[in-house]
Amino acid sequence: MATTTAPTTQSLSHAVRWQAMAEANTIQAMLDYRDKEMARTALIESSLRRKIERSAIALTIGEATGLSEAQVQLRLSIADRVRDKTPKVWDAFVDGLIDFSRVRDISAAIDKLRREESVARLDNRVLAYAADHTGAELRQWLRRFVQRVEADLAVERAEAERAERHVTVTHSDDSMAWLNAYLPSHLAAVIEARLRKEARKPADPDDDRTVAQREADLLVAWCTSSDATTSAVDANIAVTVAADVLAGAAFGFAESTDGAWAAPASWIADVVATGSTFWHRIVVDPVKDDVLSHEYLGRFAPDTLDLALQFLHGVCQAPGCMVPAERCDLDHRIPHPIGPTTGDNMGPLCRRHHNLKGHGLLHWSTSPPRPPSKPLIIELYPPAPDIAMEYVPA
Structure with a gap:
């Protein structure tokens, strides 16, 4: 054997x-x-x-x-x-x-x-x-x-390290150089997500650059552009935070969903209103880690909310305007960042009416659909089965 x-x-x-x-x-x-x-x-x-x-x-x-x-x-x-x-x-x-x-x-x-x-x-x-x-x-x-x-001490260390943020350039051989940045993790995560998303978009057939080369070229374009906002690319970033930390009852961190990084929860709140990155905040139970809520933070709506609002309203919400919602911008009724990025505070406005509203010339008063104050009761009275129904033309 x-x-x-x-x-x-x-x-x-x-x-x-x-x-x-x-x-x-x-x-x-x-x-x-x-x-x-x-x-x-x-x-x-x-x-x-x-x-x-x-x-x-x-x-x-x-x-x-x-x-x-x-x-x-x-x-x-x-x-x-x-x-x-x-x-x-x-x-x-x-x-x-x-x-x-x-x-x-x-x-x-x-x-x-x-x-x-x-x-x-x-x-x-x-x-x-x-x-x-x-x-x-x-x-x-x-x-x-x-x-x-030791969340309190960890936050102190993070604050001290954030003060040490810097960028270094080291010139190397063969006409190349290293660009290194020591940044808070949540900001580095935003940069990474934007680079990954934009560099992987369908390229021109004549573009023979690798993804890595496109990422490098994008970073150069963003850093050297005179108008950085035109180069920004939306990115979705999700973090989890314990409910007691969110409520301010305890020191703590917002952690990335893949566990690769974490940042003091207050840092996330500071950057929510500043850019086009859309933050997903997963609130968890501090003891059991059960998910308590999923909140959208940031200026721009995620794709699912954008599509839902298009279906809900159908057209521009300016009085009398019939521009289809899919060709409109999503506007905040109460301006961001004071107003939240939620369905009851957003609706489609065509570019013209959006600009008028931005200049204070259009006062958008359209309210979201609300249920009636009293329930609407509809009673149906079917004819008795033994009575023949006959259509009598008028």
Whole structure:
């Protein structure tokens, strides 16, 4: 009977665990050597000699492991932080349940936390997630954990980082250069969405540029245009925010739906009224994460609302105008941003009447359809079945 020596998934899992245990054993050996050398050099009377020998500890470890001094010092720093502050995470590392890359990410989260109870909470919760999720998923989980468990401090850090926003240009070889921008995440997300949307529109048959090249050319056009508004492209951005954060009862963040970024909830409110980006705000329960509402924010209506208002009104809402709604602009009865982007505050106006309204010459008084104050009752009286009905011409 033929047999196979192909590895099974279980054997692969064992191999990964052994590799993690080997990493832990190496790190532990580094710590033991470092601690032993620190104890030995503590007995040296000459402070200068003691300082010199201690400065060579990382170099000696690096020679034995093939790592640079900086790599050794980084590993020792991570190990010290995790071993001292999150013992459960360290034990899981020693047992091979998580690898060093996950330990490194958890260490970075520990470094951001300022309250001992927050670190203890992380130690109790993170292993249940880290053991069976990818590194990318773990990093997103850790970011959300830090933002939620110490939201007030996280908002302070975000505000401090926003003050550091900047743009750098680095000229390179072959007549090329790098344009780098350090921006708030929600604004970078808008730029990304607009570039992706516009660059993927059907191109001219003679346009042989790649999508990446079109994105680069669009960015240049937007940055160098004398009228930036004509280059703007609408984009849909969705964020989730807890109800208590939205109500102002707690500090918190608005998170992108894909979990790639988050921004203080107040930042989103600040930019809603400033551009053509349409924000979708998903309000969630702060405990169960149930969706409580889906709100439209921003100046321009999403496609579904635009189409619904065309069907609802049919024509321009200026008195007597019969221009079809699909050829009209959607206008806010109460001007944006004071007036919301909702069906009861919007309606079609042709370009001429829209311009007249904008100049204060058309006072739009058409109100949205309202139900009658009293219910309309229609009673039907069918003829009795035994009575013959006869049509009698007038």
